[in-house]
Amino acid sequence: MQIIPAKRIQVSENRLRRDIEALAAIGAGPFGITRRAYTTEDTKARRLTVSLMEDAGLRVRVDPVGNVFGRRDGRDPEKPVIMAGSHIDTVPNGGMFDGALGVLGAIEAIRTFNDAGIVTESPMEIAAFADEEGAWFSGTFGSRAFVGQVREQELRATTRDGQSVWEKLKSAGLSPDDLAGSVASYPISAYLELHIEQGGVLERDGLDIGVVTGIVGITRGAITAVGMANHAGTTPMHMRDDALVKAARFICLVHEEARRGCDMVATIGQIQVSPGAVNVVPGETRLSLEMRSMDPARIETAVERFKQGAASLGGIEVDLGLAKMPVPMDPGVMDSIEDACKDAGYPYKRMASGAGHDAMCLARIASVGMIFVPSMGGISHSSKECTAWDQAARGVDVLARTILRLDARKL
Numbered sequence: 001m002q003i004i005p006a007k008r009i010q011v012s013e014n015r016l017r018r019d020i021e022a023l024a025a026i027g028a029g030p031f032g033i034t035r036r037a038y039t040t041e042d043t044k045a046r047r048l049t050v051s052l053m054e055d056a057g058l059r060v061r062v063d064p065v066g067n068v069f070g071r072r073d074g075r076d077p078e079k080p081v082i083m084a085g086s087h088i089d090t091v092p093n094g095g096m097f098d099g100a101l102g103v104l105g106a107i108e109a110i111r112t113f114n115d116a117g118i119v120t121e122s123p124m125e126i127a128a129f130a131d132e133e134g135a136w137f138s139g140t141f142g143s144r145a146f147v148g149q150v151r152e153q154e155l156r157a158t159t160r161d162g163q164s165v166w167e168k169l170k171s172a173g174l175s176p177d178d179l180a181g182s183v184a185s186y187p188i189s190a191y192l193e194l195h196i197e198q199g200g201v202l203e204r205d206g207l208d209i210g211v212v213t214g215i216v217g218i219t220r221g222a223i224t225a226v227g228m229a230n231h232a233g234t235t236p237m238h239m240r241d242d243a244l245v246k247a248a249r250f251i252c253l254v255h256e257e258a259r260r261g262c263d264m265v266a267t268i269g270q271i272q273v274s275p276g277a278v279n280v281v282p283g284e285t286r287l288s289l290e291m292r293s294m295d296p297a298r299i300e301t302a303v304e305r306f307k308q309g310a311a312s313l314g315g316i317e318v319d320l321g322l323a324k325m326p327v328p329m330d331p332g333v334m335d336s337i338e339d340a341c342k343d344a345g346y347p348y349k350r351m352a353s354g355a356g357h358d359a360m361c362l363a364r365i366a367s368v369g370m371i372f373v374p375s376m377g378g379i380s381h382s383s384k385e386c387t388a389w390d391q392a393a394r395g396v397d398v399l400a401r402t403i404l405r406l407d408a409r410k411l
């Protein structure tokens, strides 16, 4: 492997902060930042991203669904592209780092190459993917379009506010009729995404960087506990068949199972009691169940135990619905990120991502890797979302060093 000139890289915390704050001003309100995909604010954010990319010397194109790409040529035009990016939309009342750090941090990485006179072998592209947060239909819309996973029907389907995605794109000045024009038509060797952790593990462990091992799989289901509705005054306690009490016991069982080891999380986030009156013993209780893990076998074991628990409690049914498989990151890319952390002397750990990201879509066409930086207090999707500027800059440093390490690989 050739000597990597990473020592010459100098990330500017000030430039990074200036850009993140400029983007954060678009859609800023008293309770946070609201830049939902294809709104006026989102279009403004796209414009700012285009101009920042151009200022960094990138050749910019906006694709038919609003993904922005900025290209920097390498020495060898035949080599596949090394891509880095994330998204610039937000949830309602979101924070300034989610997504923005991955896009603006990648632009800053390019500027460090410009400053140091570094020309990579492979061409580089910075990507800002549209509608990662799923404002109108389902999430990672832009990156799904890029990997050819969006169908015409999704464009035509009516969204929450009565308009179709097609109409949203049209009104944002984009070209939804050319959906095929959004699909990647060139090889990409690697995709890197720098992102805030959105959890509190790195902060608790006093680490700068998380080397992401994969994005967890999600299994969802419904639990129904059946009892007997009856008068709350005249039914003695020993004669009751209370569906909510059964459900409560089941909830504890789920919690305890998920707490064995730290390789899965399980959540019951919705509960519906019927008939739902203050003076009636609950006759039926419905619960949602969500489990996330990198290991499908772990989920299977947990489900088996839930079913056994349900059988011993009696009157409880477990129905599993949607199951999304975990998306592992590329081992070679993970090693490169880890080596970049060692080069720079930043403390790090390997960890799974409990949330979905554009990287999981890009995994269909490229070797992907993700770099996490700490979220203060583990808070995100909130105006309180915060990462220390020096830690954000260290994330960019690791991103830049990883790009150079990947570029030096013989592919």
Ligand SMILES: [Zn+2]
Residues within 6 Å of the ligand: 087, 098, 099, 132, 195, 357
């Ligand atoms: Zn994000």
